[in-house]
Amino acid sequence: xxxxxxxxxxxxxxxxxxxxxxxxxxxxxxxxxxxxxxxxxxxxxxxxxxxxxxxxxxxxxxxxxxxxxxxxxxxxxxxxxxxxxxxxxxxxxxxxxxxxxxxxxxxxxxxxxxxxxxxxxxxxxxxxxxxxxxxxxxxxxxxxxxxxxxxxxxxxxxxxxxxxxxxxxxxxxxxxxxxxxxxxxxxxxxxxxxxxxxxxxxxxxxxxxxxxxxxxxxxxxxxxxxxxxxxxxxxxxxxxxxxxxxxxxxxxxxxxxxxxxxxxxxxxxxxxxxxxxxxxxxxxxxxxxxxxxxxxxxxxxxxxxxxxxxxxxxxxxxxxxxxxxxxxxxxxxxxxxxxxxxxxxxxxxxxxxxxxxxxxxxxxxxxxxxxxxxxxxxxxxxxxxxxxxxxxxxxxxxxxxxxxxxxxxxxxxxxxxxxxxxxxxxxxxxxxxxxxxxxxxxxxxxxxxxx
Amino acid sequence: xxxxxxxxxxxxxxxxxxxxxxxxxxxxxxxxxxxxxxxxxxxxxxxxxxxxxxxxxxxxxxxxxxxxxxxxxxxxxxxxxxxxxxxxxxxxxxxxxxxxxxxxxxxxxxxxxxxxxxxxxxxxxxxxxxxxxxxxxxxxxxxxxxxxxxxxxxxxxxxxxxxxxxxxxxxxxxxxxxxxxxxxxxxxxxxxxxxxxxxxxxxxxxxxxxxxxxxxxxxxxxxxxxxxxxxxxxxxxxxxxxxxxxxxxxxxxxxxxxxxxxxxxxxxxxxxxxxxxxxxxxxxxxxxxxxxxxxxxxxxxxxxxxxxxxxxxxxxxxxxxxxxxxxxxxxxxxxxxxxxxxxxxxxxxxxxxxxxxxxxxxxxxxxxxxxxxxxxxxxxxxxxxxxxxxxxxxxxxxxxxxxxxxxxxxxxxxxxxxxxxxxxxxxxxxxxxxxxxxxxxxxxxxxxxxx
Numbered sequence: 034x035x036x037x038x039x040x041x042x043x044x045x046x047x048x049x050x051x052x053x054x055x056x057x058x059x060x061x062x063x064x065x066x067x068x069x070x071x072x073x074x075x076x077x078x079x080x081x082x083x084x085x086x087x088x089x090x091x092x093x094x095x096x097x098x099x100x101x102x103x104x105x106x107x108x109x110x111x112x113x114x115x116x117x118x119x120x121x122x123x124x125x126x127x128x129x130x131x132x133x134x135x136x137x138x139x140x141x142x143x144x145x146x147x148x149x150x151x152x153x154x155x156x157x158x159x160x161x162x163x164x165x166x167x168x169x170x171x172x173x174x175x176x177x178x179x180x181x182x183x184x185x186x187x188x189x190x191x192x193x194x195x196x197x198x199x200x201x202x203x204x205x206x207x208x209x210x211x212x213x214x215x216x217x218x219x220x221x222x223x224x225x226x227x228x229x230x231x232x233x234x235x236x237x238x239x240x241x242x243x244x245x246x247x248x249x250x251x252x253x254x255x256x257x258x259x260x261x262x263x264x265x266x267x268x269x270x271x272x273x274x275x276x277x278x279x280x281x282x283x284x285x286x287x288x289x290x291x292x293x294x295x296x297x298x299x300x301x302x303x304x305x306x307x308x309x310x311x312x313x314x315x316x317x318x319x320x321x322x323x324x325x326x327x328x329x330x331x332x333x334x335x336x337x338x339x340x341x342x343x344x345x346x347x348x349x350x351x352x353x354x355x356x357x358x359x360x361x362x363x364x365x366x367x368x369x370x371x372x373x374x375x376x377x378x379x380x381x382x383x384x385x386x387x388x389x390x391x392x393x394x395x396x397x398x399x400x401x402x403x404x405x406x407x408x409x410x411x412x413x414x415x416x417x418x419x420x421x422x423x424x425x426x427x428x429x430x431x432x433x434x435x436x437x438x439x440x441x442x443x444x445x446x447x448x449x450x451x452x453x454x455x456x457x458x459x460x461x462x463x464x465x466x467x468x469x470x471x472x473x474x475x476x477x478x479x480x481x482x483x484x
Numbered sequence: 485x486x487x488x489x490x491x492x493x494x495x496x497x498x499x500x501x502x503x504x505x506x507x508x509x510x511x512x513x514x515x516x517x518x519x520x521x522x523x524x525x526x527x528x529x530x531x532x533x534x535x536x537x538x539x540x541x542x543x544x545x546x547x548x549x550x551x552x553x554x555x556x557x558x559x560x561x562x563x564x565x566x567x568x569x570x571x572x573x574x575x576x577x578x579x580x581x582x583x584x585x586x587x588x589x590x591x592x593x594x595x596x597x598x599x600x601x602x603x604x605x606x607x608x609x610x611x612x613x614x615x616x617x618x619x620x621x622x623x624x625x626x627x628x629x630x631x632x633x634x635x636x637x638x639x640x641x642x643x644x645x646x647x648x649x650x651x652x653x654x655x656x657x658x659x660x661x662x663x664x665x666x667x668x669x670x671x672x673x674x675x676x677x678x679x680x681x682x683x684x685x686x687x688x689x690x691x692x693x694x695x696x697x698x699x700x701x702x703x704x705x706x707x708x709x710x711x712x713x714x715x716x717x718x719x720x721x722x723x724x725x726x727x728x729x730x731x732x733x734x735x736x737x738x739x740x741x742x743x744x745x746x747x748x749x750x751x752x753x754x755x756x757x758x759x760x761x762x763x764x765x766x767x768x769x770x771x772x773x774x775x776x777x778x779x780x781x782x783x784x785x786x787x788x789x790x791x792x793x794x795x796x797x798x799x800x801x802x803x804x805x806x807x808x809x810x811x812x813x814x815x816x817x818x819x820x821x822x823x824x825x826x827x828x829x830x831x832x833x834x835x836x837x838x839x840x841x842x843x844x845x846x847x848x849x850x851x852x853x854x855x856x857x858x859x860x861x862x863x864x865x866x867x868x869x870x871x872x873x874x875x876x877x878x879x880x881x882x883x884x885x886x887x888x889x890x891x892x893x894x895x896x897x898x899x900x901x902x903x904x905x906x907x908x909x910x911x912x913x914x915x916x917x918x919x920x921x922x923x924x925x926x927x928x929x930x931x932x933x934x935x
Contacts, residue, residue: 233846234846235844236844237842237844237866255866274865274866275863275864275865275866277843277866278843278863278865278866278867278868279863281843281844282843282849282861282863282868285846285849285850285853286858289858315834316833316834316835317833317834317835317877318833318834318835319833354807354828354829356805356807356829356832358833358835358836358837375833376833377805377832377833377836378805378807378829378831378832378833380829380831381807381828381829382767382768382769382770382809382826382827382828382829383766383767383768383769384767384768384769384809385809385828386809391688392728392729392732392733393686393687393688393732395684395685395736398733398736399736402736407737407740407934408930408934409930410733410930411929411930411933412726412729412730412733412929412930412933413726414725414726414729415688415706415725415726415728415729416729417729417733426768478862478863479859479860479861479862479863482862482863483858483859
């Protein structure tokens with residue numbers, strides 16, 4: 034397989050690299066001079082994929098970390114960091130936007146690049162960590178000094194392969210591989226192809242321990258990659274098992290494929306809504322689509338809460354003996370959220386068995402007969418039970434019941450979604466869901482991992 | 485509680501006892517003389533509830549065991565036993581009917597009584613056992629010499645209580661308490677009332693070991709009553725856990741009841757079929773009633789096979805994601821059998837997930853993709869899966885599929901029922917089920933254990 038044509042498409046050009054390096058340098062110089070002239074004891078660093086030369090084309094965000102000595106007062110660090118960032122934005126005629134990781138940082142659009150300016154502590158070792166962002170400088174340093182000439186291209190191929198098979202990105206919405214994790218894989222396996230060839234045989238809990246720390250026993254994750262800069266951290270901790278599995282299967286599919294090139298480009302999909310809905314109809318499932326407004330919260334917290342809510346609703350429906358074939362969620366992140374439930378069955382008869390205590394617990398049995406009437410109780414195996422009317426013989430009615438301020442507590446709804454769900458939810462038809470991609474992924478869940 | 489009025493109703497009268505004893509004696513004398521005159525080395529014994537004086541009124545079967553020495557040839561014992569029984573029937577102008585327990589025996593109607601004539605070995609101890617029937621003489625001897633004067637009445641009360649609450653009878657159809665088990669309970673607890681008061685606190689695996697053999701560890705049954713005549717046998721082994729549980733709950737209900745007398749008489753039930761069907765309809769369940777012919781097999785084997793078939797069908801339907809609320813069976817034991825399934829849901833959508841191997845089994849995954857097409861496989865958690873069309877989206881259609889000679893092997897049907905089911909089954913309506921008692925018990929499963 035000749036990867037040069039692919040690299041042509043995914044690697045920034047020499048001009049692009051030159052330009053971004055030039056912009057980065059100007060920002061860093063400005064900030065470092067500002068520190069030095071104002072007696073601020075801090076060192077300004079370029080970090081992230083631009084610094085490591087592992088950024089995909091068009092994805093070049095500039096990450097600048099301002100590192101303060103370890104004994105710096107936390108409040109001073111925060112305020113000074115923000116002040117420096119603001120001054121930088123003024124100098125480069127940009128508008129600062131505030132964010133919060135473990136402490137506040139600033140994002141700005143400077144000359145067409147998204148620039149993050151993050152204050153942190155200058156640590157030399159993971160054990161000195163004061164906040165999660167402090168590691169980034171160590172990560173950048175490790176990768177720069179361990180990636181061999183030419184391996185940057187292997188990182189690009191791996192990142193791109195993952196991005197196109199839906200397994201790249203450690204943000205919650207994806208739950209996939211972080212950029213740093215990709216770089217460590219290439220440092221370990223040498224090449225993109227070797228990484229894939231090895232991955233197809235990974236077992237649950239596979240360990241990669243570049244520095245031979247021997248600390249893998251500390252972790253019980255599906256993939257354990259000990260952070261070379263912190264022996265007590267698994268770089269794979271946030272990788273969800275389904276994304277690891279999708280990567281492994283993507284690797285197998287790739288190895289057996291005659292269309293390897295296609296794995297580095299977006300899938301071709303048919304996004305004709307009518308055809309998608311027709312395909313839904315052939316499945317003969319009852320569809321429950323619930324739409325509600327996006328609440329006014331950071332996007333970072335929207336996705337975890339949507340996931341939690343969808344899973345809680347699915348669990349409740351199954352607990353009540355409805356049969357959920359598949360549940361998923363989607364949001365345009367601006368106006369509306371959608372929870373989509375495809376039901377294998379959404380109607381039940383009117384009665385259910387309320388299972389009480391084992392017959393051998395005399396006292397519990399007496400309480401049970403007092404509550405439900407001695408004459409109503411009978412035996413199933415060695416349980417005392419009682420037949421009662423189902424509260425809801427239809428899934429829609431159950432959901433209508435739950436989505437009220439009195440009963441929302443019946444399921445574990447993301448806390449910032451409660452109000453919005455109660456006040457704005459409505460059942461909609463499939464064709465009212467505005468994302469064809471979402472509908473397409475829902476019925477073709479395997480399309481990303483194969484070409 | 486004054487039990488004398490109840491005993492009046494359930495205990496054979498003095499005249500009845502006198503008559504049955506007189507008939508028994510004449511048969512025994514005839515058989516013993518026959519043996520002695522023909523140099524047959526055997527001793528004729530009256531056994532069972534008549535011998536122990538623990539027979540309920542109207543239930544007095546006469547059990548006669550002809551005991552041969554332990555060194556008797558098996559074939560000689562069988563043939564001589566049958567020959568003696570035949571001669572006895574000729575003498576008393578009755579028609580012998582052959583049965584098979586561990587060896588053949590004869591039943592005959594003699595002067596209005598059902599008489600069993602059974603050849604067996606004369607053993608002195610359980611360890612000498614050559615066939616299961618050999619124990620009976622030891623059981624009779626133990627009970628006669630350990631039941632204290634007056635305790636026969638306590639046995640009668642316990643047997644009657646159990647019969648009227650549906651827990652008496654060790655035959656497979658019931659799975660309840662054997663007569664011998666009742667007698668041992670009274671020997672142990674002294675009285676009917678004490679037995680019930682103790683039973684309400686029994687725990688799983690409760691041990692009664694009258695002879696202190698200390699062999700209870702040998703058994704893992706819900707009730708362990710070591711046979712006083714055989715330390716390696718649990719008299720409670722055949723007692724099903726639901727019947728034990730029903731007895732325990734009946735005892736609790738009795739103790740708290742103001743209508744104790746009613747527990748010794750049949751329940752009052754409303755057997756109006758229209759009203760029963762109306763009650764079924766309020767449950768809003770899909771009903772599947774299957775009728776087929778009774779095959780030409782002994783009744784003793786019909787019930788186990790019906791139970792097995794019903795449970796297998798219920799399991800299969802649930803495995804295929806249909807939701808069986810309740811399943812039961814019934815037979816008139818002459819013409820037809822009925823399996824009744826009350827469904828919480830009997831319709832499903834048209835697709836299901838076929839779950840393959842865990843992603844970590846490379847070879848198994850390769851076989852899976854070869855079988856179902858690489859492009860059709862996707863990931864759920866760490867499983868490789870594939871969406872396929874359900875074979876049956878409706879429970880009736882699935883049953884029609886199974887009940888054919890090609891597919892009956894999909895479930896574990898009682899082997900003597902297969903042919904009959906395949907050739908004669910039909911779906912019927914509730915009102916075509918001829919037993920109102922069965923319908924009534926189906927929707928009122930707790931009615932027998934309370935008054």
